[in-house]
Amino acid sequence: MTFAQAVRAPQARRVQHRLHRQAVPHHRGASRPSAAARARGASWEIRSFLVASGVIVSCFLLVLLYLAQATAVSAAGYEAQRLAAQRDELRRQNSLLMIESARLDSPARVETEAQRLGLVRAATIGVVVPEAVAATR
């Protein structure tokens, strides 16, 4: 049903209602519904239609929204996983660098390197005692 058909349909039903009412004797006021009453009836049907349409459209939009959110969450989940993997790899690299740093700082390696450079262990170490320095001043 097109939108135009849908709009026309309530009017057709209204004509049938009018004929039916004419067949039944009523008091004068009732046999000829006022323009306001007719307008109210038309308005109610249009409103019903609009409400129904609104509900359908809303439901459709809600489903769309849900799907969009679900897709976004899913995509964000994949992105989070990628970032977590990246974080783990960076942590691993950091650990490897810390180990390399510790290896380079190792006293045994430093001694070997010093010997390779021709350095020798100091035979004597001069010690400056604070009290002795203070006494000279």
Add this chain to the structure above:
Amino acid sequence: MTATISHTRLRVLFAFFAVASLLLSGRLAYWQTVGRAELLSRATDQVHSDLVVAAQRGVIRDRTGAILATTVELRSLYAIPGLMTDKGGNNIRSTVAAALAPILSEKAEVLRAAFDSGAEWLFVRRRLPEETATKIAALHLPGLGFEMEPKRLYPNGAVGAQVLGFVNDDGLGQYGVEGRYATELSGTPGRLVVARDPANRELALGLRTAVPAKNGDDLSLTIDLAVQNAAERELAAVVEREKATGGAIVVLDPKDGAVLAMASSPTYDPARVGSADAEALRNRAISWTYEPGSTMKAITVAAALDKGVITPTTSYQDVGYAVIGGRKLCNALCKVYGPTTITQILARSQNAGAVFVASKLGASDLNSYLQAFGFGQRTGVDLSAETGGIVRPLAEWYPVDLGTISFGQGLSVTPLQLASAYAAIANGGTLYRPYVVASRRDADGEHRTAPVAVRRVISEETSRTLVTMLTATVDIGIANAASLKGYSVAGKTGTAQIPSDDGSYVDDAYISSFAGFVPAIDPKMVVVVVLERPESKLLGTVPAMNTFKAIATDALRYARVQPDRP
């Protein structure tokens, strides 16, 4: 004309459909009720993965924060030979093997043979060094992949190997700190149940049940890497120079029993445990016992001084030997010294003098003091595989044992026990339980180890007197080679014979040792050096003292300890 179907046929048809419907309904009912769990399980298995999340093993650091042991994920290279094809589908296993061979330092034929072994999946190399893995990854060879596997790394190589222990292929700590604190270091694994897509990616909207892993505790040791390195360097050097079969060094902080260094020879590299000799795995500082020899004289004198049966100036007439229990016990080389004071007994290391002191003391008291100093029992150090040494019960002592034990024969000790006893002499008379782990850090924060004072062994006055006597032993006595310029040193040498299997002693083989502390007043460290079967034999105490000097010099400089002598 209207076709008619006989009632019989209709009934048969109806019955057939009825039975079929019944069977289908029954089957449906079965799968909906009894078989529901199985179906659900199959469906769940297709999308859910239930993984054990490994806990990160704790890091071990030295007292300055330097990393001694840590765990890192390394890449293991695996191969799926069936996928080693080019775009045309041709087998290129030879090409892959040839490309890998130089990087892995392996023959291409060996790799090719592994690929052709018929295995659908195989590890080519496990836990590759990072640079090697990066080189291989850059080649983008088909049929190869990487899998992460944890590996325990020791960035200082063999330094501290026996203190640290190692982690075996099953991830279990063995020996040393790794063995003793295996539970604390390993942590508790977690669990992760998630829904996954066909690409094995975790679904954000699917089921997710996670029990996080509790990582292992980090440990900070009392070990000082610089002192440890000096101890291991000097031990390796002296063992090589003296062609000794082994040795051990212990460096203790006498104020609280903290172990600053502990070295043992032979040693091993924790990265190559598989090729290590079984003897090298043993930490001789705690699991090797020996007869201490004359270093025990200081304990005998300490007991007699504390008991009040002698003073430093008590004298006796030395005739070169002492007779006890019907046995004649001689000085070294049967030397005769004549009138001798107790201070001179230590300074000259007279066996007969030690017997004289022990006779004054008596077997019961000597035994009590040996027990009080911690001999014959484990020190309780927080390392695995400690042994307690042997001090026979008093009831099993022969009369001669009073004499032999007074100068360190007839009992066995560990280097750590001796260091602990000398620490008690150095610190004013309190025996502390040696310890290696200074603090443990978990999710709740840091938990420091409180030093444990086991008992008071001798009085402060006895301690002061004995320190003076041991200082004289270094300054003017037999241990003069241990003297240090600018620092007072107290100590005692020891030369002991090695018991043989037949109950006698091995000919011409000795264990040489030196136990001392520096500075003598307010000491910063106790150092015990023990050498097994040095080439210098009876003069083996000299290299032991030289080793003490080298370690003490390094450690005092490093700790910026001010000289206490001009």
